[in-house]
Amino acid sequence: MTLPDSTSATLQLGACAIVGQPAATIDTPALMLDLDAFERNLAQMQQAADRAGVQLRPHAKAHKCPEIALAQIARGAAGICCQKVSEALPFVQAGVRDIHISNEIAGAAKAALLARLARHARMSVCVDDARQVAALAQAAAQAGSHIGVFVEIDVGQGRCGVADAPAALRLVQAIGAHPQLAFRGLQAYHGGIQHVRDYAARRQAAADAAARTATIVAELAEAGVACATVTGGGTGSVEFDLKSGVYTEIQPGSYVFMDADYGRNDYGGALRFEHSLFIATTVMSVAAATRPSPRVVLDAGLKSMAVDSGLPLVWGANGQDHALAYVAANDEHGIVEPVPGTSAAGLPGLGSQVLLVPGHCDPTLNLYDEIVGVRGQAVDSLWPVSARGLSR
Amino acid sequence: MTLPDSTSATLQLGACAIVGQPAATIDTPALMLDLDAFERNLAQMQQAADRAGVQLRPHAKAHKCPEIALAQIARGAAGICCQKVSEALPFVQAGVRDIHISNEIAGAAKAALLARLARHARMSVCVDDARQVAALAQAAAQAGSHIGVFVEIDVGQGRCGVADAPAALRLVQAIGAHPQLAFRGLQAYHGGIQHVRDYAARRQAAADAAARTATIVAELAEAGVACATVTGGGTGSVEFDLKSGVYTEIQPGSYVFMDADYGRNDYGGALRFEHSLFIATTVMSVAAATRPSPRVVLDAGLKSMAVDSGLPLVWGANGQDHALAYVAANDEHGIVEPVPGTSAAGLPGLGSQVLLVPGHCDPTLNLYDEIVGVRGQAVDSLWPVSARGLSR
Numbered sequence: 001m002t003l004p005d006s007t008s009a010t011l012q013l014g015a016c017a018i019v020g021q022p023a024a025t026i027d028t029p030a031l032m033l034d035l036d037a038f039e040r041n042l043a044q045m046q047q048a049a050d051r052a053g054v055q056l057r058p059h060a061k062a063h064k065c066p067e068i069a070l071a072q073i074a075r076g077a078a079g080i081c082c083q084k085v086s087e088a089l090p091f092v093q094a095g096v097r098d099i100h101i102s103n104e105i106a107g108a109a110k111a112a113l114l115a116r117l118a119r120h121a122r123m124s125v126c127v128d129d130a131r132q133v134a135a136l137a138q139a140a141a142q143a144g145s146h147i148g149v150f151v152e153i154d155v156g157q158g159r160c161g162v163a164d165a166p167a168a169l170r171l172v173q174a175i176g177a178h179p180q181l182a183f184r185g186l187q188a189y190h191g192g193i194q195h196v197r198d199y200a201a202r203r204q205a206a207a208d209a210a211a212r213t214a215t216i217v218a219e220l221a222e223a224g225v226a227c228a229t230v231t232g233g234g235t236g237s238v239e240f241d242l243k244s245g246v247y248t249e250i251q252p253g254s255y256v257f258m259d260a261d262y263g264r265n266d267y268g269g270a271l272r273f274e275h276s277l278f279i280a281t282t283v284m285s286v287a288a289a290t291r292p293s294p295r296v297v298l299d300a301g302l303k304s305m306a307v308d309s310g311l312p313l314v315w316g317a318n319g320q321d322h323a324l325a326y327v328a329a330n331d332e333h334g335i336v337e338p339v340p341g342t343s344a345a346g347l348p349g350l351g352s353q354v355l356l357v358p359g360h361c362d363p364t365l366n367l368y369d370e371i372v373g374v375r376g377q378a379v380d381s382l383w384p385v386s387a388r389g390l391s392r
Numbered sequence: 393m394t395l396p397d398s399t400s401a402t403l404q405l406g407a408c409a410i411v412g413q414p415a416a417t418i419d420t421p422a423l424m425l426d427l428d429a430f431e432r433n434l435a436q437m438q439q440a441a442d443r444a445g446v447q448l449r450p451h452a453k454a455h456k457c458p459e460i461a462l463a464q465i466a467r468g469a470a471g472i473c474c475q476k477v478s479e480a481l482p483f484v485q486a487g488v489r490d491i492h493i494s495n496e497i498a499g500a501a502k503a504a505l506l507a508r509l510a511r512h513a514r515m516s517v518c519v520d521d522a523r524q525v526a527a528l529a530q531a532a533a534q535a536g537s538h539i540g541v542f543v544e545i546d547v548g549q550g551r552c553g554v555a556d557a558p559a560a561l562r563l564v565q566a567i568g569a570h571p572q573l574a575f576r577g578l579q580a581y582h583g584g585i586q587h588v589r590d591y592a593a594r595r596q597a598a599a600d601a602a603a604r605t606a607t608i609v610a611e612l613a614e615a616g617v618a619c620a621t622v623t624g625g626g627t628g629s630v631e632f633d634l635k636s637g638v639y640t641e642i643q644p645g646s647y648v649f650m651d652a653d654y655g656r657n658d659y660g661g662a663l664r665f666e667h668s669l670f671i672a673t674t675v676m677s678v679a680a681a682t683r684p685s686p687r688v689v690l691d692a693g694l695k696s697m698a699v700d701s702g703l704p705l706v707w708g709a710n711g712q713d714h715a716l717a718y719v720a721a722n723d724e725h726g727i728v729e730p731v732p733g734t735s736a737a738g739l740p741g742l743g744s745q746v747l748l749v750p751g752h753c754d755p756t757l758n759l760y761d762e763i764v765g766v767r768g769q770a771v772d773s774l775w776p777v778s779a780r781g782l783s784r
Contacts (some may be wrong), residue, residue, distance in 0.1 A: 011485055011512065013478050014501065016784060027501040027784050028740055061723060083724045084691075086405050093403055103724065105690065106676040106743045109406065109419040120403065128679040129742055159725060160677040160689055191722060222548060284498040285552040287520040287544075297552055299476075299498065300754040303783050308721065313410050313676075329700070329755050332452065332475045332495065332783065333551060351498045362723050363694040366759065369781055389761055389780075391695050391724065392408060392419050 017382060021034050023374040024353050028282045029300040031368045031385075032355065035375045037276035038256060039071075045255050046075045048271055052242035057081055057100060057231065059253030062362050064387035065371060066094030068256060081251045082387075085110045085117070085125075090386035092121045096194070100231065101125040102251060104132055104152065104160055110392065111135045115143035124148030126187050128162050133174040133181065140180035148184040149175045150231065153216050155188045155209040162339065165219035185229035186220075188213040189251065194236030195261060195309075199268035203270065206240035214246045235262055235282060239271045259361035262310035278304055278315055278355040279364070280372070286350045294344035298326070298334035298354055304328065305356070306363035312356035324348075326356060366391075396492070397494060400438060408764065415766040416745050420674045421692040423760045424747065425775075427767045429668035430648060431463075436649050437630070438467045440663055444634035449473055449492060449623065451645030454754050456779035457763060458467075458486030473643045477502045477509070477517075482778035484513045492623065493517040494579060494643060496524055496552055497542065502784065503527045507535035508682060516540030518579050520554050524572065526567040532572035541567045542578040542639055546579045547601040557611035560752050564617050577621035578612075580605040581643065586628030587701075591660035598632035606638045627654055631663045651753040653701035662678065670707055670747040671756070673726065678742045686736035690718070690726035690746055697721065697748070698755035704748035716740075718748060758783075 017026035020029050025324050026032070049056035058072045061083040067090055069080045072081075079098025082088040088099045097120075105111060117123050118140065127133050127149055140147050151171045154161035168186070175183045190209045196202040209232075216225050233241035235249040241247045254262050257277035281304070285297040305312055307329050312337065314324040323342040328335040336354065338344050348354055358364040365371075366388055373381035409418035418424070441448035450464045453475040461472050461483055471490025474480040480491045489512075496518050497503060509515050510532065519541055532539050535614050543560045546553035554560050561576070567575045577697055582601045588594040601624075609619050625633035625642040627650075633639045646654050649669035673696070677689040697704055699721050706716040706728065715734040720727040728746065730736050740746055750756040757763075765773035 011481060011508070013481055013505070013782070013784075027499060029783050089403060089405055104673045104677045104689075107419060113405070116403070128677055131742055154679065158680055158683070158685060158687070159722070159727065160679055162679055163683065171555045282498045285496045285520055287546065287552055287554055288550055291550070291555065293550060295550070297496075300783070302698060302700055302752075303758045304782075306694060308694055330551070335551065350523055360694075367781060367783075389695075389759060390405070391421050391692070391759075392405070 002194050015382060016370070017379045019379050019381065021379045022255060023377050023379055026280060026372060026379065028280045029304040029352065030280045031371045032278045032280045033371050033373045034276045034278070035373045037274040037378055041256050041258065041276055042072060042075055043272045043324060044271065044273065045252060046077065048242060049250060050076065054242050054247060056250040057249050057251055057300070058256070059251050060091060060387065061087065062253030062365065063256055064365055064385045066091055066096065066386050067383040068355070069096050079122070079250070083116045084391055086390040086392040087387045088117055088123070089113070089390065092117050094386070096121065098122045100150070102231070105130055106132070108135065108139070111139035112142065115139035115145050115147060118145035118147050122148065124150055124184050126150045126152040126160070127171055128152045128160050130171060130174045133171060133178070137178035137181055140178070146180050146182060149181050150184050150187045152187040153213065154191050155212045157190045157192050159191070165216045165223070168216060168220060169223050169225060172220070184370065185227040185231065186213065186217065187231050189232040189234070190214065190237070191234065194234040195265065196236070197266055199266045202236060202265070203240050206237040206244070210241065210244035210246045217246065235273070236265055239269045254361055257361040259309070260313045260357045260359045263357070275315070275357050277358065277361055279312060279358055281354045283348050283352045283354060283357060284348055289344065289347050293337070294347060295335050295337045296347050298336055300356065301329045301331070301333045302331050304367060305358050306360045308363065309360035312358050313357040315357050408762070409771045411771050411773065413580040413771045415584045415769050415771055418621045418672055418764060418771065420672045420745065422672045423763045424670045424672045425454070425763050425765045426668045426670070428771055429666040433648050433650065433665045433668055434464060434467055435470060436663065437644060437667065438469065440634060441642060442468065446634050446639060447641040449641050449643055450648070451475070451494070451643050452483060452779065453479065454645030454757065454775045455648055456757055457775050458483055458488065458778050459775040460736070461488050462486065470641070471514070475781055477506045478782040478784040480509055480515070481505070481782065484509050486778070488513065490514045492542070494522055494581065494623070498524070500527065500531070503531035504534065507531035507537050507539060510537035510539050511535060514540065516576050518542045518544040518552070519563055520544045520552050520575035522563060522566045525570070529570035529573055532570070538572050538574060541573050542576050542579040544579040545605065547582050547604045549582045549584050551583070557615070560608060560612060561615050561617060564612070572641060577619040577623065578605065578609065579623050581624040583626065586626040587657065589656060589658055594628060594657070595632050598629040598636070602633065602638045609638065616741070627665070628657055631661045639644055642778045646753055649753040651701070652705045652749045652751045655749070667707070667749050669750065669753055671704060673746045673748060675740050675742055675744045675746060681736065681739050685729070686739060687727050687729045688739050690728055691724070692748065693721045693725045694723050696759060697750050698752045700755065701752035704734045704750050707737060707747040707749050751766070
């Protein structure tokens with residue numbers, strides 16, 4: 001079958017928003033960023049790092065967006081972290097010149113891409129096995145580039161990373177045997193700490209991880225190995241990591257957006273970030289709004305949000321809407337009900353825009369191709385999520 | 393900053409696989425389709441529909457891939473379903489000429505796109521509110537096209553759809569008032585039935601939904617309204633829907649892939665579909681393989697799979713690998729441990745490829761830009777997931 005001549009003119013998907021449009025009228029589902037809150041989050045984290053004399057290297061796995069990385073660097077960030085080699089590619093293309101892959105990599109294709117990227121930017125990566133070092137050396141030799149290497153140590157998560165200083169030392173020596181690889185220091189990250197709800201318990205867990213890191217740094221120093229950089233920390237632990245005296249660099253990512261899950265942490269200290277990222281949705285059915293179990297249906301479900309860390313919150317004009325609950329996500333539908341004890345009369349009407357705070361920002365971002373930046377109730381900018389889906 | 397001249401030549405992400413490559417060596421994470429199993433699934437469903445004299449209109453929300461839609465149509469499918477208007481766009485562009493949007497839509501942008509698509513393909517959509525009918529009529533008038541309209545009835549899910557025949561009749565009359573809209577029949581779908589594990593309980597639930605549908609069809613007939621098409625049914629209920637005598641068309645989607653969640657259903661009848669879709673992953677760290685809680689780390693986590701319906705299964709050479717369990721998904725990492733009682737010696741080594749059966753195929757597919765088709769251990773084809781992310 002062939003299409004009529006008019007196809008190319010009419011068969012295009014328009015943008016979900018245009019600059020200047022009222023935010024309340026954009027096509028949904030769409031990711032909406034409150035630019036004022038976002039900029040306050042950026043400034044707060046940079047100031048905290050500056051005060052502590054610690055380098056900020058924000059994690060781009062949270063936003064996958066070169067515009068945001070460049071905004072972070074413009075405010076003082078040393079560069080960015082990525083979690084996958086392919087994820088780094090659009091950032092290098094956009095002009096980011098210092099990227100740490102905060103992860104181990106496996107496979108010749110990934111090492112080759114990393115070595116190619118290292119011809120254009122200062123690149124580093126983690127290792128926890130001598131075979132990874134050999135693969136990096138071979139790729140760097142082939143590409144004619146230099147790659148920085150961090151030894152990852154396991155500080156309690158039981159995921160990646162070597163267990164102790166002797167194992168780290170063996171890797172440092174393996175790295176030193178290759179002229180195109182340079183040992184940069186240690187990565188010490190504990191993902192499990194980040195979402196410990198209680199403030200004191202989270203502080204203690206971060207202190208335990210920092211103590212473990214300090215021990216290994218000291219043991220390496222005794223063996224004559226200096227760790228120029230000790231990198232780690234996330235949005236949940238960064239307040240403690242900055243004061244630890246161990247970390248020279250922090251890697252928080254989610255602070256730019258603050259998702260519902262991070263919002264459930266108890267923050268006793270000075271650092272409090274704001275929800276800046278929302279899923280804009282529309283009520284597409286009110287057929288069940290007047291039945292015994294009153295509810296309305298939004299146009300955003302599992303393909304528009306990650307639910308691994310819980311369902312999204314309904315957001316109102318003045319913060320969380322405590323009268324409405326998003327109670328179930330189907331593939332393309334979201335069910336919103338009145339919170340028990342509140343009236344069904346408060347349910348939004350057909351065609352109404354409803355904003356949600358995603359449960360978990362990182363995998364939610366990974367579902368969208370663009371972020372709609374909003375300021376003063378109007379669309380200010382459209383930013384491509386250039387690294388969306390780049391998980392290799 | 394400007395990039396060196398060599399940038400455009402070297403800063404490209406290669407394909408995750410090339411045709412002819414051994415499947416075991418592709419870059420990961422990647423979606424891998426066993427083409428033989430996939431084709432057996434297609435044939436089995438089409439034959440079942442043909443035997444029952446019921447039209448098959450497979451749901452493209454499961455695969456979002458025009459190559460697969462065209463394969464379904466070539467075997468006898470009447471067209472496809474999509475769940476969102478934007479999702480239909482790449483299928484129309486690929487030559488699919490009969491698409492039912494099995495959902496309500498809200499917002500002028502969506503109605504306008506649907507009306508434009510209707511200039512190129514036979515399009516239909518669901519309604520459960522008279523305001524939706526008015527919006528469709530306006531868009532069709534503006535585009536100069538005709539749109540088929542189904543009245544959705546709620547047969548027990550409590551999501552979209554009107555509750556009874558009088559409400560349906562009012563919508564049929566509203567549709568009839570607009571010359572560019574045509575009433576096509578009823579949609580009666582109950583998503584909650586599809587995953588009822590017990591065969592007899594699922595059969596009973598499907599029978600209840602079919603009985604409710606038959607009652608409304610009869611009441612509409614008494615009022616002089618004929619329902620030319622009654623569409624509904626999914627992979628979990630289709631065996632019963634085909635025999636119900638009520639449905640003239642079925643809409644299954646997941647049968648092409650069969651995910652781990654659908655695999656947990658008890659199938660007492662004749663229709664049994666095979667797992668054809670896998671997430672190809674690579675072991676990226678074995679640092680914790682010899683510790684007290686032995687484990688290895690895969691390069692695929694929450695950004696490479698949906699976990700709303702459970703974690704993926706580890707797949708071996710002869711079906712599920714019952715010695716290994718994928719026990720936790722972090723954003724970009726997957727933790728694999730030996731099943732209690734089995735030896736850690738069976739853990740895969742660094743760099744090994746591990747195949748997973750996703751817990752839920754629809755939102756997993758929505759994370760990938762391509763499907764790697766495999767036949768006889770070699771890459772046979774690369775199919776774009778053209779509707780990935782098209783949730784508007």
